[in-house]
Amino acid sequence: MGAISIRQQRGLDLIQPYVPGKPIAEVQREYGLSQVVKLASNENPLGPSPKAVAALQAALTEIHYYPDAQSHALCQALASRLGVTPEQVIIGNGADGLIRHICAAYLEDEDEVVISRSTFPAYETSAYIMRAKVVKTPLLPGYRIDLAAMADAVTRRTRLIFVCNPNNPTGTIVTNAEVSAFMERIPEHVLVVFDEAYHEFVQDGCYRDAIHYVQEGRQNVMVLRTFSKVYGLAGLRLGYGVAAAEILAPLLASKEPFVVNLLAQVAGLAALEDDEFVQRTLEVTRAGRQFLYQQFEELGLRYVPSQTNFVLVEIGPQAADVYRKLLAKGVIVRPCGGYDLPEFLRVTVGAPKQNERFIAALKEVLV
Numbered sequence: 086m087g088a089i090s091i092r093q094q095r096g097l098d099l100i101q102p103y104v105p106g107k108p109i110a111e112v113q114r115e116y117g118l119s120q121v122v123k124l125a126s127n128e129n130p131l132g133p134s135p136k137a138v139a140a141l142q143a144a145l146t147e148i149h150y151y152p153d154a155q156s157h158a159l160c161q162a163l164a165s166r167l168g169v170t171p172e173q174v175i176i177g178n179g180a181d182g183l184i185r186h187i188c189a190a191y192l193e194d195e196d197e198v199v200i201s202r203s204t205f206p207a208y209e210t211s212a213y214i215m216r217a218k219v220v221k222t223p224l225l226p227g228y229r230i231d232l233a234a235m236a237d238a239v240t241r242r243t244r245l246i247f248v249c250n251p252n253n254p255t256g257t258i259v260t261n262a263e264v265s266a267f268m269e270r271i272p273e274h275v276l277v278v279f280d281e282a283y284h285e286f287v288q289d290g291c292y293r294d295a296i297h298y299v300q301e302g303r304q305n306v307m308v309l310r311t312f313s314k315v316y317g318l319a320g321l322r323l324g325y326g327v328a329a330a331e332i333l334a335p336l337l338a339s340k341e342p343f344v345v346n347l348l349a350q351v352a353g354l355a356a357l358e359d360d361e362f363v364q365r366t367l368e369v370t371r372a373g374r375q376f377l378y379q380q381f382e383e384l385g386l387r388y389v390p391s392q393t394n395f396v397l398v399e400i401g402p403q404a405a406d407v408y409r410k411l412l413a414k415g416v417i418v419r420p421c422g423g424y425d426l427p428e429f430l431r432v433t434v435g436a437p438k439q440n441e442r443f444i445a446a447l448k449e450v451l452v
């Protein structure tokens with residue numbers, strides 16, 4: 086074959102392909118194992134919301150129809166829950182889809198995007214695809230995002246700032262006081278995107294979600310949320326954004342018409358009514374997190390106290406090796422080299438049996 090002379094666009098030259106948590110079927114195949122536990126992608130150990138499953142079953146005979154391009158019913162339901170107007174809500178193909186879409190709608194070549202070190206990688210990838218410059222700020226002690234450093238990094242060229250709160254993979258929050266001080270310093274030409282994929286899990290009283298900025302009429306704030314974690318719908322791809330209608334207008338004008346599929350819309354609407362499932366998820370997560378903390382302490386491993394459904398644990402220079410040895414024992418966790426934390430593993434809080442299986446495997450691997 087001759088050399089391909091159709092060149093990919095320059096933005097793609099810069100990106101690191103995203104490495105997702107290994108799928109269960111892949112580990113079963115590669116290691117010849119039947120029982121595999123996946124604690125690598127912060128999925129819900131209780132499965133999907135039962136109300137969502139029931140609604141999906143009823144909707145299966147409707148999938149010859151295109152979905153509602155506006156996701157009208159879901160926008161209405163979210164708006165009334167959140168205390169905003171339906172015009173201030175956009176539904177996306179996962180929060181990931183919205184991150185990509187925000188970058189496409191707002192970034193020009195050479196614009197600057199400020200993100201923290203050791204945060205969710207989708208921001209960086211989407212910024213690079215748009216040929217923007219990525220400016221990274223260091224973490225504070227305690228593996229927390231440094232909002233003062235992010236504000237310091239703003240220039241005339243800055244267009245977007247992504248703040249993951251709580252942060253993935255560290256599990257830490259930025260406080261309401263820190264966010265307030267930060268927002269006072271952010272000029273109006275900069276859109277601040279708060280990714281609140283884990284906000285339901287937070288217990289720290291110093292946390293406040295950022296929806297109030299939209300309610301108060303602040304123009305340069307957008308909040309992202311997802312149905313993938315606490316509602317257990319990761320496989321359907323459903324997320325949403327909340328911002329001033331003027332901020333959403335370029336997104337609505339440029340979106341793929343049917344980007345949110347029919348089943349996702351139906352399931353999301355039903356899941357929003359499933360408070361009992363959310364409560365159970367939070368209880369299982371909190372109990373599981375305590376179990377993991379206690380086990381890590383007994384093993385003499387340091388961990389970062391988490392406000393989410395995952396825990397970052399410090400293994401040391403052999404972390405990548407421990408990751409592979411756990412895989413061979415049928416336990417999938419997340420190595421953190423790609424997050425600039427090569428000595429750590431990120432472990433999703435599972436159901437009790439899964440957590441026990443992980444700890445048993447970890448003990449075998451660490452000796």
Ligand SMILES: *Cc1c(COP(=O)(O)O)cnc(C)c1O
Pocket residue numbers: 127178179180181182205249252253280282310311312313319322323324
């Ligand atoms: C899981 C996750 C997402 C992705 O959400 P989807 O709706 O599944 O695309 C976004 N942001 C963070 C921080 C996440 O951890």
